[in-house]
Amino acid sequence: MHQLLVFRDQKLLNHALTHRSYINENPHTQTHNERLEFLGDALLNFLSGEYLYSLYPEKEEDELTRMRSALVNELQLAEFARDVGIPEKMLLGKGAILEKGQENPNLLSSTFEALVGAYYLDSNSDVEAVRLVVQPLFNSVAEDIVAYSSNLDIKNTFQEWVQHNISPKPPQYVTLQISGLSHNPVFLSKVLVNGKQFGEGRGNSKKQAEKAAARNALSNKDALLKIHK
Structure with missing residues (x-):
């Protein structure tokens, strides 16, 4: 199991994996993951920016901005979600499952962001703990991101x-x-x-x-x- 799915608070993990469609069909479940998604998005923007700033000291702001956009865009975050094993653990409503929500890049990327936000809270709001689990993911695509950003124009x-x-x-x-x-x-x-x-x-x-x-x-x-x- 990927470290990003290892939580001390299992309720918080379930919260991160719970889509709004699941809440609609399971009224006993009170909380979906959209607030955590907001938090995870902010963390990923900061950590990806810091990562690229340190890794490529020769690159200017405009190129770093393009690279950050590529590193944390919907399709790339969906790939990270697959890499850590999120699809089979997502809590979706029956309709979303029938529509293959586990393969939907938007749902996958949103759940990944929520998971990052939840991991931060589970780690006593320690950014370093989040950095340690996302940096290997960033490393795995760094070369592709450089190539992608150079092809944007x-x-x-x-x-x-x-x-x-x-x-x-x-x-x-x-x-x-x-x-x-x-x-x-x-x-x-x-x-x-x-x-x-x-x-x-x-x-x-x-x-x-x-x-x-x-x-x-x-x-x-x-x-x-x-x-x-």
Whole structure:
């Protein structure tokens, strides 16, 4: 069992894992986890900022801000929730279970935040105790976060290359397909330059797919330049 799920006060642990939908169907249970979610969100923003500030002394404020956003965004926190074993322990209402709430990134990330807040309280409000359990999670994705933040402006980079080398007109992005489950869709997009396809990419949102398409186009830009001239 992950250390983040080891509590002295089991009632506090259950509180952190209890979604509002469970309260609605189990009136004897009085408390859902939304206040703890608020506390955990504040802790994670502070700890992630401190972590990145110490780890990357050469980076400026704007890049650190982008990296922090990536480190504690909904999808990343949902991954942390899976890593520590939260899905099978969440207390959800029957409707939420039928809708596969245990796989919903929003519910997972919210529960992870609540768990962090509860762990802080269970540790006598000791930030160091929370730092010790979340830092290994941060370490596990630090390199990916750097790569992600460096790609946040990938569409702008590709547009500048296009306008410098091919055409003053900006690239156009077209969504080709949306597949997957309703709560976890997969978008397929292509990027066109003067009506010709330069790249293709997938992502869990339209923006992510477009960035992946721009990245794909840039990785093949020299060959594509010869073909499309």
